[in-house]
Amino acid sequence: MYDLNSISGCLNTKIIGQTVIQYDNLTSTYAKAKNICGTCPDGTVVLSENQSKCTLRFGNRWICSEDKNIYMSIILKPSVNNLITSKFDLVGCSSVCEGIYEACGLECKIKWPNDIVVNDRKLASINCEFIGKSSEPSGIIVSVCINANMEEEETEKIYEEIKKPATSIKLAAGEAVDREALIAGILNSMEKHYEEFLTKSTVSNAVLFCIMKSALLNRRIKAAKRGKKTLRSLLVKTVDHDGCLVVTDEKGNEEILGSGETIIIYEGNS
Incomplete structure (x- = not known):
C-alpha cells in the first residue's frame, strides 16, 4: 500500500491531498470518487494499488499493473460557474509532467488533450469528468494513471493487448521512482494551478506549460469528429x-478543436 505518511510529509498544500483515501483494489478510482464526492471535502484524493476496469476518453482501456504504478482521482469542487473539462485536462497534464520532473528529472511531452509520452510511448493519461449534471456541474474529478515502475516485459504485454507502445518512468529514467514523492509532487503542482483557477478563473500557467511541452505543436495530424469516419489533415498551431x-x-x-469531440487518428511529422 502507499505510505500516506510519506505523501503527507512531502505535501505543501492547503486543499488538494489534505484528505487521502486509499484502497488495495478498486474497479476504478474514478468510480469510487464519483460515489463519495458528495460527502468528502474539496481536494480529496482517492488512491488504489490496482484497478480492474479503468476506462479513459471514448471508452479506451488503461492496462493496469498492481503495486507498481499510480492510480488516483482528485475531487475538485470549486465554487465557480465556468467549469470546463478541457481546462482541467491541461491542469492534470502539466501537474503530472511537473511532478515527474521534480521526482526524477525525466522530461515528458504532452499529447493533447490528455496523454503524457516519452519518445512517443505512452507513460500516463489524465481523464476529467464532471460531478453532477454537465449543464450544472458541482465539481470535477481528475483521474490519473501513471506507469511508474513497470518492467519492459510488462509494457510489451500492453502493446500485445492494445497495440499501442507504452513505457514507464523506471524504463525511461533508468531507475525506479519513489511513488509517494511523485504523488506529492503532482498534488503540489496541481494546487498551484487550482489556486489560479479559484482566484482568477484561468489556468494560464498550465496552458503555457502544455504549449511548451506539446508533442503535437507544428506537426500535422489527421483527426476526425467523434462519430464521424472522415479524416482531415490539420496542422497544429497552439x-x-x-x-x-x-x-x-x-x-x-483556422479551427478550434474541443477535446470532447475530436479523435486524433494519426500523427506524422509536419
Whole structure:
C-alpha cells in the first residue's frame, strides 16, 4: 500500500491531498470518487494499488499493473460557474509532467488533450469528468494513471493487448521512482494551478506549460469528429486559454478543436 505518511510529509498544500483515501483494489478510482464526492471535502484524493476496469476518453482501456504504478482521482469542487473539462485536462497534464520532473528529472511531452509520452510511448493519461449534471456541474474529478515502475516485459504485454507502445518512468529514467514523492509532487503542482483557477478563473500557467511541452505543436495530424469516419489533415498551431486545440486546415483556415469531440487518428511529422 502507499505510505500516506510519506505523501503527507512531502505535501505543501492547503486543499488538494489534505484528505487521502486509499484502497488495495478498486474497479476504478474514478468510480469510487464519483460515489463519495458528495460527502468528502474539496481536494480529496482517492488512491488504489490496482484497478480492474479503468476506462479513459471514448471508452479506451488503461492496462493496469498492481503495486507498481499510480492510480488516483482528485475531487475538485470549486465554487465557480465556468467549469470546463478541457481546462482541467491541461491542469492534470502539466501537474503530472511537473511532478515527474521534480521526482526524477525525466522530461515528458504532452499529447493533447490528455496523454503524457516519452519518445512517443505512452507513460500516463489524465481523464476529467464532471460531478453532477454537465449543464450544472458541482465539481470535477481528475483521474490519473501513471506507469511508474513497470518492467519492459510488462509494457510489451500492453502493446500485445492494445497495440499501442507504452513505457514507464523506471524504463525511461533508468531507475525506479519513489511513488509517494511523485504523488506529492503532482498534488503540489496541481494546487498551484487550482489556486489560479479559484482566484482568477484561468489556468494560464498550465496552458503555457502544455504549449511548451506539446508533442503535437507544428506537426500535422489527421483527426476526425467523434462519430464521424472522415479524416482531415490539420496542422497544429497552439492550445487556447480553454484548453482547446488551435489548428489550420489544408486551405489555411483556422479551427478550434474541443477535446470532447475530436479523435486524433494519426500523427506524422509536419
